[in-house]
Amino acid sequence: MDMEILKVDRLSFRYPEEDRATLDELSFTVKEGEFVVLCGPSGGGKTTLLRHLKRELAPVGTMDGSILYRGLPLAELAPETAAAEIGMVFQNPEAQIVMDTVWHELAFSMENLGLPPAVMRSRLAEICGLFGLEPLLYKPVHELSGGQKQLLNLASVLLLQPRVLLLDEPTSQLDPVAAREFIQLLHRLNEELSMTVIISEHRLEEVFPLADQVLLLSRGALQAAGGPREIVGRLGAGQAPAQLAYLPAASRLFLGLAPQAAAPPPGASPLTVREGKAWLRGLPAAGAGPAAAPHSAATAQPGAAARAGEAALLRCRELTFRYAKDGAEVLKKLTLSLYPGELLAIMGGNGAGKSTLLQLMAGLAKPQRGKVELGRDIHTGYLAQNPLLYFSQDTVAAELAQMAEYAGLSGEEAQREIARLLDIFQLQAVIDNHPHDISGGQQQQTALAMVLLLKPDILLLDEPTKGLDPEAKERFASTLQLLREQGVSIVLVTHDVEFAAEYASRCALLFDGAITAEGSPGDFFGSNYFYTTAVNRMVREWLPQVLTVKEAIQQWPDSGSRS
Template sequence: MITFDQVTVHYEDTAEPVLRDVNLTVEEGELCLVVGHTGVGKSTLLGAVNGLVPHFTGGTLHGRVTVDGRDTADHPPRELADVVGVVGQDPLDGFVTDTVEEELAYAMEQLAVPPATMRKRVEETLDLLGLADLRHRALHELSGGQQQRVAIGSVLTAHPRVLVLDEPTSALDPTAAEEVLAAVTRLVHDLGVTVLLAEHRLERVVQYADRVIHLPGDGRVVSGPPAEIFRTSSIAPPIVELGRTAGWSPLPLSIRDARRAAAPLRTRLSGVVPPAVRPAPDADRPRLLTARGITVTYQGVPAVREVDLDLRSGEITALMGRNGSGKSSLLWALQGSGPRKAGSVSVGQPGDPKAPDPRKVSATEARRLVGLVPQTPTDLLYLESVKQELDQADAESGVAADGIPARTLLDRLAPGIADTTHPRDLSEGQKLALVLAIQLAAAPRVVLLDEPTRGLDYRAKAELTTIVDGLAAEGRTVVISTHDVEFVARAADRVVVMAEGDIVADGPTAEVIVASPVFAPQTAKILAPLPYLAVDQLASVLDSDGTDPSA
């Protein structure tokens, strides 16, 4: 179905090719998982399948890419639209209509699908992706996860033979991600659709993959069965890391298989108290932000309902909940620039009458009080190069006096980004890293991050954990709105769960997420009822035990 024959892709502003001498064949009805660190060329590989590379991205493509017998060099994307459906990293970039129903029908209109068939496919897709209740909603009113599902649905209605998905679950909560992946798997198994799927949250998708395409970062592409590739790959989900640590062979790729393999290990570790993932924060730490009665509505519909929240110095809080539960609305209300129908926010010591409300001070002062990185980081990028953005952040933050330069922060999150690169030419993960660096350069007392791990690989998420730990150590408080349960298990001291605009759970990370079948990380599911959250805990216990973990 898809063939790469000695394909090399080189961009003018890069010293080395992004892809080098790639030979690859993807058969009909395969679900191929494309993995690799941020910026290694995954999006370039996917873009070559429907002709976006090089027809729209520029650069030079050597070799030959064919899809269903069509050479992409001779067929631009519009001539491949009936064969290849593409969903990019940012769904907003692909929307061309105003409402959900219109967006689902648009691709079929361009392909001259008969009206009766269009109506039937729209209804099927609404049910398939759980969008029936949103059919008349405006696209800009949807949450990020809802927009992602609409983007996938708009492609599925055209019934393509090849489906290319770039980070399809990055904005989805765990339940919605499972629903989307189940729908994609049905397309593969029941209709023979060929799927190329790039995803950083490998723990969600690895069990569905027929084959893994690994980009090590030197332009090469390595392809093979998932268990074989992950045995030695530089990037792997927690279930694979756990299998490597425990010495299991073959490596399990599903929770069910891993639990079976872990039965002897659970027995041997029974009664052993694992080390804490994170040191317990000081119980007497002062309160930095106090929110009371926060209420947010949109056109009369409540998004946040009279929420009370206290954020303390040195604390990292994860804000979780399904898509549309009110997480982003709460963050914007706390930051001050978002709508707030009722309630108050003060940043400072409790009881201090001079503790300011970020909504009532200048933009510069508000940024030093509360910094917010939104779900769509490009909203904060407006200059012509990465260097200009970083220099502007340093100038506005007075970083020369007492802060960390934005370039230093960026290199820790996503190393190797050239100063001359235009921000809009970066991958989604790189854009997010750039905006994180810009906002953190101001060193605000309260840091709010809305889905910061979207588009970041495991290495970058580890660096992000180090950075937020450093902020907490300096006495700041950090709130991270996320669906990434693996990141929460390692990075958060406290978890707050929202539903329908209310806070329904609030407590220490281990207590909240282990008790939830939805939010529990893979290690907790595999080793339950033992109290483990991360692979590092198991590795530490096995090292101190000094015995063969596979025995």
Template sequence: MALIDIKNLNFKYAGNDEQTLSNISLSIESGEFVVICGASGCGKTTLLNLLKPTLAPNGKKEGDIFFLDKPLENHDERQIASDIGFVMQNPDSQIVTDKVWHELVFGLENIGVPSNIMKRRVGEMASFFGIQHLFRKKTSELSGGQKQLVNLASVLVMQPKLLVLDEPTSQLDPIAAAEFIQTLHKLNTELGITIVIVEHRLEDVFPLADKVVIMNDGKVIMADHPRNIGETIQNYPEATAMIHGLPSAVRIFNGLKQVGSCPLTVRDGKDYLREHYTPLEVSNTVPIEPTNEKVIIDIKDVCFKYERDMPDILYKLNLRINEGEVFSVLGGNGVGKSTLLSVISGQRRAYKGKVMIRDKSIKKYKNNELYKHNLAFLPQNPQTVFLKSTVEEDYEEISKVIGYSKEEMKKLINDTLNRLGISHLAKKHPYDLSGGEQQKAALGKILLLQPSIILLDEPTKGMDAFSKKGFSDILKEMKKQHITILMVTHDIEFAAENSDRCGLFFDRNIISIDETTEFFASNTFYTTASNRIARDFYPKAITVEQVIAEAKQSERRYVQSDEK
């Protein structure tokens, strides 16, 4: 008997003529680990929300969702609250109390669990997750990774049969994200909890799945074991765009001969290269050409703390960014990366040191001179940049502020919408968009400012692989225009593909600044899966494309040596 059985499900939002979900039929067995992926706006989150009655959106639903062989709507609400747990994308959206221990008991109190059982469950769950040291802490003091772990623990203390997660790692650094996914794997294998997770970052979660579901335009295109997905995805034209979002080992397999079984993990990828290719003595990767050496951002001995009696977040930080380069800052959650951007943008003021933009202290810029066609900042939460009822109205507002004529404004807005592939979102409320769509719409608003310096805080958060590729093209265009990009990101693969230089934020400062290839090729954890797969064969290959190119080159040499 299937735990969840979805039959001919259709859904459209209230006031919307378009179908968000179309003829979805999907069966999820008890104990399965199911990964759902697809482009932003394809209906993944809507599908998940329909699995949790209290989160179900307002609209017209057709078809059936059965839970334990009984229509979902016929189950007792109190029981469903326990049986189906839900973890949201944004950790802060789910936290409702001020203390960790309050958060853990909140759900149990609401369903009337006796005090002695409640205490036992909470103690057991805190021990399982290793969060005893956080038990008395304020939730506001936790890092993003800790908050998400507390959210997960507060759901699991209810002893659910089904755990549903909507992009739970989107705001976590790579190490915290990998640890979170391994925790889910442990819950699935040791406790037998059925897991359904929507993710764009598939590197860690894809190999763990019993079933991968690929969605496109509100439909299920593929639903199969991950290895079968990797081996057959090119036979499904509607799903081929998803190849760019699959784990590096799968992409390397698809980019080469597709001989044998599709590798899923780094270890599989290493074995695949070892079996079919030979190492190169000299790397053929082409280093990124050096950028113009004119310094555009110069940070000198900057110190910052939020309050007088609090520790420094930034301490004697020095950084120089050249005109026209893309510089990426990586590092753990809560170390100060976003704070750095807020100081550079003038939103927060350092108590010591200087922030120079174009050889001029930001303190000396007057009357929005710093921002008009000069510097723009896209914050981590894209919702904070929206003020109007539709994306188009928001864009018109920013155009008026800059002083464009009506004709210029109309052309710039249309060009920006088309450039980002979001023309169909122009009439929608920004808050009705998916996370990835909000990110693209917010980026469009920044581009309308036509700045020469752009600060980006987690710009690819919630973006699908196809959207990231489009964003990469935009970054390349901006580089040609000598626009300077300073980007804080957890997206290692994106940073490797698009940065000129990278630095690691650690201990209140930016350390180990280096050219991108050298930076990633010498790291152990803060490096790409491609490099971990190929470093014994092609040490300087840090992207999937570079690994494929070098593997083909080594294959040619191997064939030539055989002929001799």
């Protein structure tokens, strides 16, 4: 019989001066060695729950119920045991790093536990080999990309050899390939070391099939719990669009195309691309689908040439940039243009220079060679990857009021604009909260609302969907579309392939310091092997340029009979 490593019984929690409980009578158990996935809307209580499981990070407020770790109350564990055996990787990598260089950061936690130098050196060598951190070992942490910082945080936690690993949206700042490798590393730790993993995620394509148990939280309550296929069956029977969005693409496509989708039999739903493709091959209409059109590298690059005669709002001309005089070039003669009304999505690997390019566009840094040209009377608004950089007040309301004053809005206009943005981002419930006490997704939305109060002509967004749940992403996409209709052009740096595929008008790939491919989403993603959506990988044999579940359901042969 598997031992329960965690038991949560009727756990409730309310932050000070809050009317609504953030956690509402949660009860569940986690067996040793299980892989548990937490999912649900932003602000639903996932981060608060994880912080309760990591005793040192438990938030201040009123708590009821109990948490047992290996049969003992969590509060009664020895400090050394609690620190070493339960590790946590935060949602915001900046919040976890305390030292100046990578190797100092890796050694910090072991020094605090008083481990002998020989043990520290041995563990350090092992973890650096596993994570490929040797080239970064003596690098200042401020020079690391967001994804590299997240890998550093995971390595730092694993050096203490924990029994339970808690992760709060750890892949939100990783590119698709790195995210897949990160999740597979967690799977290896779970399988080979029997490490218990509890992970909160909005990007569920990779983690959902690995789960032993899925917990769906909404408004602090447990809406559903069970194995992944059991969850698909239950949510499929309910057909609630808001909840279906938390399922993998293969499961959503199955529920959209299968005649019996109203009540899928247990174990019938595919969870992975391989299972989804195998199921599609069994459909009668699969043989009647259009043949896959051949793709070449050239098909990914029509975007700029097609608009060459049009005046650009912003033009980057042969930008070259390095952080140190004798450092490596981050950007190498990069050329890129933004045209009126566009939503340009820039993608690329961690450390490729995407955030650096956005800072050059915003005028926050200057290239050593080349120049950024802005149209006359064109103003930019910049949203950095870390929303905490924007907060200096005690409440969300005060942050927005201060930014409205900075933007020069009159009292009545400021109230009207703030009310409109609060409605768009659904932030009314947290208007009186401290910005540091709300969820990562809500922090992202608050910072974006502050930037929008400046009414920029060009919006420069660095990972804006990080921490957003599927519903919030749809509202965010509607906001971007509304801004485009009002004449705002948008540059979006993102690792969110699905979001870029569905909403961008043009996509570009940054590699080796330059733009190596650009084009419409269909051309761009349809010609990629890894850098594409899960749906495209499933259906490209029949529908090579289809990128989303909605498109696949609409265009699948004989899909009309299932609609």
